[in-house]
Amino acid sequence: MNYFSIEVDNISELKTKLYDEIRRRNISADRVFILAKKPIRKKGFLGIGAKTVYQVWFQILDSQGDSDGRTQTQLKSNNYSAGEYEAKKENDATSSLYKEIDTIKKMLQDVMVDNKKVREIAYSYIKNKESNFEKIKEKMLEKDFPIGFITKILEKVDNEFSEDEKQNFFFIYSKIRDTIAEGIKVTSTDIIINKKPKIVMLVGPTGVGKTTTLVKLALQWGALKKNKFMFFSLDKYRAGASYQLKSFAEIFKVPMVIIKDKETLVNSLQDFGKDNDIIFVDTAGTSPKNTMTINDLNEHIKIMRKYDVFISLVMSAVTKYKDMLDIINRYGVLNYSNIILTKIDETTTYGSSVAALYESGVPLSFVTNGQRVEKDIMSIKPVDLLQMALDDVV
């Protein structure tokens, strides 16, 4: 018994090559049977032009017959004339060979189709994943998320979820939204007065809305909750600033004291502390141009520390990301416990604010969205903030 193999690039070549081989070997087609077939990976020169070919193995039965009984003798046992027999033999042999070739052809085609499918799936996965990530990245950049932050979040998502999940744009979007939201802390916006007086103090750069927000809080926590309250102004440098607060104090019919120095602060706390549930303290915006420095402010805060102090850093949502981080750092010495994000009505891009909150880990207490004292302040859930920040990304 002999064997031979034929290598083909594709199954359509097989028939021609097989008949060439049969002719070359001068054997009858009915002695040839297919034994096995397998794909072989052929290396190209220096790895260039590598390809898969199919190797098909054939068995040549010897002319005396074979154990499977497919012999000429058997064929001869039928009563055919010599001519009929030769024709029949040729037909039978050819048809059985064709059948097997058809079977192989189908199998090989299936293999090829499967390979193609795998390639297509892999390609569409890479394409989808890259395009989804690229799409989200672009959208987040448009929303003012800093590039370093985007990269970090995308890497986090990339590592945490399965390849299948990452092909789905909605899935990536909601995971990114939730991942960032989970990294943003919030603090209770309810006032808790453990010890009287509670001191509520807002600090931050100039013009961010400290005085306006302080008045909004005085309305919420003071007037509406029927707590007895008053104002201190540490903004002694600008006459106008004190008038601004003074006019609100008059509307509320509560006292306002301008704190000129540390001594005035000590005395005023003694004088007014006992009678008030809350003292709302307005501060001057501290900037390099301003005369009140963070250290000045800290000296005053040290005096207030023997009371129950609630200090918020006020930051405008229109501030650039790097400046936000700088502000968060610089004011850190004052040990503020939360951030109030103001002027969210003045921008439609919240990427910088979200990234700054996420990166700093400082809890968010309130957001303010306008100049109206009685209305424009609220608490917000991180996931809602993210919804706003990623608005129309999907």
Ligand SMILES: Nc1nc2c(ncn2[C@@H]2O[C@H](COP(=O)(O)OP(=O)(O)OP(=O)(O)O)[C@@H](O)[C@H]2O)c(=O)[nH]1
């Ligand atoms: N659109 C909008 N404007 C606001 C908001 N909060 C405050 N403002 C306005 O911003 C301007 C500055 O507000 P202030 O409260 O005086 O800011 P400040 O931080 O006390 O400023 P300085 O005392 O100068 O440091 C005012 O015109 C406010 O009406 C807000 O949430 N949205």
Ligand SMILES: [Mg+2]
């Ligand atoms: Mg002010």
